[in-house]
Amino acid sequence: MTLVSDDPVWWPSINSYRIASYFIVAASAGVMYDWVLTFGYEVELIWRQHWSLMTGLYLSARYLGIIYAAIGLLIYVPTISLTGAVSRIIYVISNSMITIVNAILGVIMIARLHAMYQRRKMLIFLSAVLLAVTIATGVTITIITMHLSEEELILSGTYQCSVQLGDNTNLTYSMYWTFITAWELLALCLAIWIAVKHFRELQRPSTGWIIRDCFMVLTKSHLLYFVSFVAVSCWNFGYLSPALTADPFTLEGQIYPGLTQIFLLVQLFVLGPRLILSVRKYHAKSVYDSDATIGITSVYLQERVHVLTG
Template sequence: MTLVSNDPSWWSLINANLISSYFIVAASVGLMYDWALTFGQEVELIWRQRWSLMTFLYLSVHYVGIGFVVMSMLVDVPTISVTDVVSLIINDAINWTGEVVQVILGVIMIARLHAMYQRSRKVLTCLVIIFVAIRIADAVMTAMITVQLSGEEFVLSGTYQCIIDYTGDSMFLASMIWILGTVWEVLALCLAVWIAVKHFRELRQHSTRGIVRDCFTVLMKTHVSYFASFLAISCFKIGFFSPTLSVDIYSLNTRIYFGLAQILQSMQMFVLGPRLILGVREYHAELVANSDAATAMISIVFQERVHVSTGSSV
């Protein structure tokens, strides 16, 4: 049933959703700006290259972000009329899209670590087991949250609102999903740092240490940037449990806080995530163009199905 009201007491809710819509638009502008900046590189390094699993993963993550933002706008922008049933469907689609993107990013990370550890089957097996266990647990908890959600449609002072109610233990389940995601990211970072330090030590006396070191520098730069954004988002999510924010969820400061977290999450998933692949392929292209020694680095730069001395996969 739709509630229609012109009561001024609802204005705080209207303003809060309006502020949220501004941040959604800002996130979409940021995604489109990044797309415009990297489109030339994407055509050269992705579309014109041999298609592979990594090509598919890159395109999936990069372009699903546009659909993600559009769905968010349908739910949160007050001027768009969406029924409570449709809003719940869109909200569920957003939650499951986030799960799918996290799976894709995890596969990319596993491929990077597998190559950095010289295609070690033990490392690959351990990573796959841990990652699958975490993703199954996340999927189960996301399904439980989906079942507990409810929504109600409002028409308040000429604006359309759909209030999503997180009942039961939804907040606890959401926090558990965040904790498991943090465990995976920390594990991936530690493994990357460990193998990078090990390689740098071993290559001090190596004749090609400059090339290898540059490649590992590129790998660690993209990896650390990605993890830094995840760390920032995690810090913001810790703040969600603050009593100060939960007292008045419709206040200006609270909506700005939530909006900044949403922008950071969009950038981490749909900008820095794809650049885990794009940055490495850009380095490889420069190496091929400027050095005859490029063939010695094919494995480090992750060309699929090629195995030299250090392994390959991205």
């Protein structure tokens, strides 16, 4: 369905669409900028290393983020004209990508927790919980997409393609984020518990500092990621507030979704891949420091041998 109108009553909608495009550009630029900043580390620590499951997970999360940012530009940039059917497909793909990346980050969390616990039962338990959460989120996204409707708008010379959500969509989205939040809380509690336990057990400096440093790296990156996730969840649960849904064309109603989009992209596509990159950087630094120590010791021993035999 196409609607053509020059009625001034549509001007708030035009302004809202324009503001949304600004936030999408800002979020996309942030994802691209982080990729540029970390590309050197990515080449050295990902592409040139032995390929593994973590390599595939990192590349999937990183480059799905870049694709997601490009798709966002296709939807919200007014100079690009898309049909209603295409906009619907892009919207469904975007939501599916968020679900997929959340599942990828869940697998990364399982790998980190398994490395900390070293217990097969814990691995099986976490895998079962993540599978249940992924299925539940997949069902909620399917329900949302089943009630979508699209409409092409040509308003005062500007082209828009609006995807309308069905009734009770905010409640369904809240269920979606409730499942993911429950998983993240479980992962955080398990990470803090085992980290505190290891910090108490490792009292001998001769054997404990290296393991303690490794746990510190895992815990810091996990906490930073979780703080960003809390921000995203709180902003998404905020859609249940009647103050936001009553008049979406107010300044607050226009800025709120834009900030939510920025926080979401940062959490998924910036801090998510850094969960792997931070560990790779720590191991690379540990190997470098170890090699440097061995080299200094070797030079010292060679000088001692020269003195004693001279």
